[in-house]
Amino acid sequence: MRGTSMKPQSLRRAASVILAAASLLIGGATSGHAAAGPGQAGPDRQAAAEPVLRDLAAAKGIYYGTAVTASKLSGTYGAVVGEQFDSITPGNEMKWGSVEPTRGTYNWSGADAVVDYAEAHGQKVRGHTLVWHSQLPDWVSNGSWTAGTLRTVMTDHIAAEAGRYKGRIDHWDVVNEPFNEDGTRRQSVFQTAIGDSYIAESLRAARAADPAAKLYVNDYNVEGVNAKSTALYNLVKSLKEQGVPIDGVGLQAHLILGQVPSTLQANIQRFADLGVDVAITELDIRMTTPPTSAQLTQQKAEYKAVTGACLAVARCEGVTVWGFTDSDSWIPDVFTGYGAATPYDENFRPKPAYYGIAEALGWTDGGTNPPTGACAVTYAVQSQWNTGFTAQVTVRNTSTTAVNGWKLAWSWPAGQRVTQAWNATLTQSGAAVTAADAGYNAAIAPGASATFGFNGSWSGGNTAPTAFTLNGTACTSP
Numbered sequence: 223m224r225g226t227s228m229k230p231q232s233l234r235r236a237a238s239v240i241l242a243a244a245s246l247l248i249g250g251a252t253s254g255h256a257a258a259g260p261g262q263a264g265p266d267r268q269a270a271a272e273p274v275l276r277d278l279a280a281a282k283g284i285y286y287g288t289a290v291t292a293s294k295l296s297g298t299y300g301a302v303v304g305e306q307f308d309s310i311t312p313g314n315e316m317k318w319g320s321v322e323p324t325r326g327t328y329n330w331s332g333a334d335a336v337v338d339y340a341e342a343h344g345q346k347v348r349g350h351t352l353v354w355h356s357q358l359p360d361w362v363s364n365g366s367w368t369a370g371t372l373r374t375v376m377t378d379h380i381a382a383e384a385g386r387y388k389g390r391i392d393h394w395d396v397v398n399e400p401f402n403e404d405g406t407r408r409q410s411v412f413q414t415a416i417g418d419s420y421i422a423e424s425l426r427a428a429r430a431a432d433p434a435a436k437l438y439v440n441d442y443n444v445e446g447v448n449a450k451s452t453a454l455y456n457l458v459k460s461l462k463e464q465g466v467p468i469d470g471v472g473l474q475a476h477l478i479l480g481q482v483p484s485t486l487q488a489n490i491q492r493f494a495d496l497g498v499d500v501a502i503t504e505l506d507i508r509m510t511t512p513p514t515s516a517q518l519t520q521q522k523a524e525y526k527a528v529t530g531a532c533l534a535v536a537r538c539e540g541v542t543v544w545g546f547t548d549s550d551s552w553i554p555d556v557f558t559g560y561g562a563a564t565p566y567d568e569n570f571r572p573k574p575a576y577y578g579i580a581e582a583l584g585w586t587d588g589g590t591n592p593p594t595g596a597c598a599v600t601y602a603v604q605s606q607w608n609t610g611f612t613a614q615v616t617v618r619n620t621s622t623t624a625v626n627g628w629k630l631a632w633s634w635p636a637g638q639r640v641t642q643a644w645n646a647t648l649t650q651s652g653a654a655v656t657a658a659d660a661g662y663n664a665a666i667a668p669g670a671s672a673t674f675g676f677n678g679s680w681s682g683g684n685t686a687p688t689a690f691t692l693n694g695t696a697c698t699s700p
């Protein structure tokens with residue numbers, strides 16, 4: 223059930239300073255919101271420029287987590303993980319293929335690094351995952367097994383891994399992805415060699431190895447009420463009836479923009495009503511790339527809705543995003559043409575989705591976030607001929623926070639196209655244009671500005687765009 227985690231404030235403060243130094247979001251300093259739970263609004267919190275998801279979540283009685291890559295847990299990546307999240311899941315480092323590539327030879331370095339990091343930052347750990355058909359070492363997936371020999375190998379593996387981290391893991395994804403889309407059992411090596419009972423046996427072995435960890439079964443495409451989630455529901459019901467130790471159900475939630483299931487909250491509720499906890503374990507919301515500002519705005523609403531669905535059900539323990547930054551997401555590698563699925567962009571700048579999460583968790587900056595007017599844009603056509611034109615754009619940072627890396631976006635009102643640019647890199651998709659800094663002009667101090675130019679083509683009309691956003695923030699323009 224819900225509870226708050228330990229928070230070593232000195233480490234948190236250090237992370238806060240690093241994050242403030244790395245803060246790339248303009249205008250954030252105006253919020254001044256103490257994004258802390260009761261009793262945590264120390265001076266550093268009062269001055270915090272950004273909402274802090276872990277504090278907001280704790281005040282609501284849930285955790286907010288992220289999948290991490292152990293080798294990246296330093297620098298800005300590490301600072302954001304420590305500052306914003308109170309649960310972490312190793313994206314790959316605890317999988318069977320990572321920890322026991324050859325039989326009896328263990329490599330715990332990545333997994334240890336994640337658990338150590340979590341303890342240093344007052345974070346829970348979701349152990350992921352003990353029994354899964356994928357990322358298995360060859361010796362397991364290609365072995366010729368009887369039920370008895372594979373059962374021994376499986377329970378030995380659970381004893382070794384869950385035993386190693388005994389008392390240090392809050393939640394274990396004991397069994398991952400056991401179902402097909404139609405609700406039948408996936409024909410994994412465990413299912414085919416051992417049969418249906420492998421799930422109950424795994425859970426019992428995990429309970430024996432680490433009695434304090436909450437034991438979960440985790441799957442994807444089980445977020446809404448459908449054949450697969452109903453199979454999972456029936457499994458949990460039957461396990462509970464048999465007295466098998468199962469504490470929770472993980473809904474991965476690898477979602478597509480525009481396709482958040484309308485039955486998400488009802489589905490969470492029906493599992494809760496069975497007497498188990500629920501967690502959103504691998505949330506991401508992918509879209510076609512490059513993203514338009516309309517897509518990013520929709521993504522914000524959908525992150526807010528998913529977080530809100532968890533908050534609405536008392537037994538939903540928390541939400542984990544599957545990578546917090548677009549630079550550390552599995553989506554572009556697997557879904558060609560899709561990406562931008564996480565709450566921060568590739569340069570660790572919070573996207574609208576981040577504010578959607580914060581808003582769901584009760585944060586408010588008075589109605590607009592980031593605030594309108596943190597930037598001012600002037601757009602001037604300098605020369606125009608029958609089919610083309612040259613324009614100059616100046617963006618001024620009117621906030622009190624330095625901009626370190628920027629993207630200025632607008633939409634053409636009359637079908638114009640950018641043909642060539644200088645002092646910025648311009649990309650166009652449909653009517654949507656994004657101008658990214660050229661590197662040498664990435665930093666814009668408070669009150670300072672950056673100017674770039676471009677050539678474009680037009681026909682029919684060359685009406686100037688009137689709405690601009692800088693790093694997702696609406697600017698003023700004359």
Ligand code: G2I
Binds near residue numbers: 313357398474552
């Ligand atoms: O596939 C997305 C997730 C679905 N649910 C279970 C999760 O465990 C799974 O995570 C992903 C990781 O995020 C990826 O990072 O699992 C993938 C494997 O199925 C991971 O991808 C693998 C690549 O396929 C390998 O080529 C690569 O060596 O990541 C490895 C480590 O970077």
